[in-house]
Amino acid sequence: MKVGRFTLEDATLERSPDQNDEIYAGDLVNAAQGASVTVGYGRYGPGARLEETLAVHDVMIVLEGGLTVTSGDRSLSAGPGEIVYMPEGERVVIQAGEQGALTAYVTHPHWREARG
Amino acid sequence: MKVGRFTLEDATLERSPDQNDEIYAGDLVNAAQGASVTVGYGRYGPGARLEETLAVHDVMIVLEGGLTVTSGDRSLSAGPGEIVYMPEGERVVIQAGEQGALTAYVTHPHWREARG
Numbered sequence: 001m002k003v004g005r006f007t008l009e010d011a012t013l014e015r016s017p018d019q020n021d022e023i024y025a026g027d028l029v030n031a032a033q034g035a036s037v038t039v040g041y042g043r044y045g046p047g048a049r050l051e052e053t054l055a056v057h058d059v060m061i062v063l064e065g066g067l068t069v070t071s072g073d074r075s076l077s078a079g080p081g082e083i084v085y086m087p088e089g090e091r092v093v094i095q096a097g098e099q100g101a102l103t104a105y106v107t108h109p110h111w112r113e114a115r116g
Numbered sequence: 117m118k119v120g121r122f123t124l125e126d127a128t129l130e131r132s133p134d135q136n137d138e139i140y141a142g143d144l145v146n147a148a149q150g151a152s153v154t155v156g157y158g159r160y161g162p163g164a165r166l167e168e169t170l171a172v173h174d175v176m177i178v179l180e181g182g183l184t185v186t187s188g189d190r191s192l193s194a195g196p197g198e199i200v201y202m203p204e205g206e207r208v209v210i211q212a213g214e215q216g217a218l219t220a221y222v223t224h225p226h227w228r229e230a231r232g
Contacts, residue, residue, distance in 0.1 A: 003185055003206055005192035006199040029175075029201045036173050036224050037153070039201055057152050059145075061177045061220045063197045069119055076121035081179045083122040083220055085145045085155055090119055104177045104199055106222040108153050 001033040008102070011041040017115060021048035022100075031110045038110045042103040044096035051093045055114035056107040058086045065101035069094050117149035124218070127157040133231060137164035138216075147226045154226045158219040160212035167209045171230035172223040174202045181217035185210050 011026030022045025030038040042060070044050075044067060060067075066079040069086065070093040077097075078084050086092055127142030138161025146154040158176070160166075160183060176183075182195040185202065186209040193213075194200050202208055 001201075001203055003187040003190070003192060003203070003208060004201045005185070005194050006201070008197065028199065035201070035203065037175065037222065039175050039199060041199075059153065059155050059222050061179075063177075069121070071119040074119070076119060078121050081124065081218075081220075083144065083155060083157075085117075085120045085122070085151070087117055087119070087151065092119060102197075104197075104220075106153065106175050108224050 001029065001035060004029065006039075008041050013041065013043055016050065019050055021045065021050065023048050023050050025105070027112070031113060036108065038107045038112070040105055042105050044094070044101040044103070046096060046098050046100045048096045048100065049093065053091045054086050054088050056109055056111045057088050058111070059106045060084045060086070061104045063102045063104060065099040066097040067094055067101040068097070117145065117151060120145065122155075124157050129157065129159055132166065135166055137161065137166065139164050139166050141221070143228070147229060152224065154223045154228070156221055158221050160210070160217040160219070162212060162214050162216045164212045164216065165209065169207045170202050170204050172225055172227045173204050174227070175222045176200045176202070177220045179218045179220060181215040182213040183210055183217040183219075184213070
């Protein structure tokens with residue numbers, strides 16, 4: 001794959017596996033392009049909540065709205081322009097704020113493969 | 117390392133190695149934390165220009181301003197909320213627009229180590 005430029009319109013947002021809340025992910029670059037990381041956009045509806053043990057290292061950059069990530073007894077809130085780094089193996093709860101959230105994500109290795 | 121939340125204020129922006137233009141990078145997460153990716157903020161002054169062959173896979177998320185990436189005979193412009201993916205080995209010219217640019221970056225593997 002060559003250099004690529006992506007906008008939200010390039011992503012096909014699909015409901016995140018195993019989630020009931022309004023949480024969508026759309027990969028732009030992943031193993032299919034021979035990349036070593038997966039890159040995409042994520043969208044969380046207002047108050048949407050996701051609890052999971054991370055199968056991969058996951059970086060989220062908040063573009064719009066906001067969310068709170070809780071891990072153990074620590075809760076970290078992030079808004080536009082802020083970055084959340086979540087290492088593989090951590091148990092996290094991601095909760096979107098009242099406005100929901102739009103994120104860009106980068107995972108290593110590929111989250112879809114790690115989920116099996 | 118545990119889950120981390122970062123803002124621009126957390127980054128110590130340093131002039132990018134081998135660059136004369138106003139281009140600064142500040143790692144937030146890298147090999148020092150045992151991460152598999154490097155995460156940070158980048159700042160480009162107005163019109164700043166960087167030409168390099170990528171030693172790592174590099175994802176840039178534009179947060180403010182804009183920039184154009186030229187690779188071969190293709191030029192791709194990105195503004196706030198847009199993502200540029202640049203694979204290892206590509207020769208690129210990154211040129212900031214009149215307002216400069218603020219980016220979040222994720223590289224795999226670690227760009228500082230790859231530069232030696």
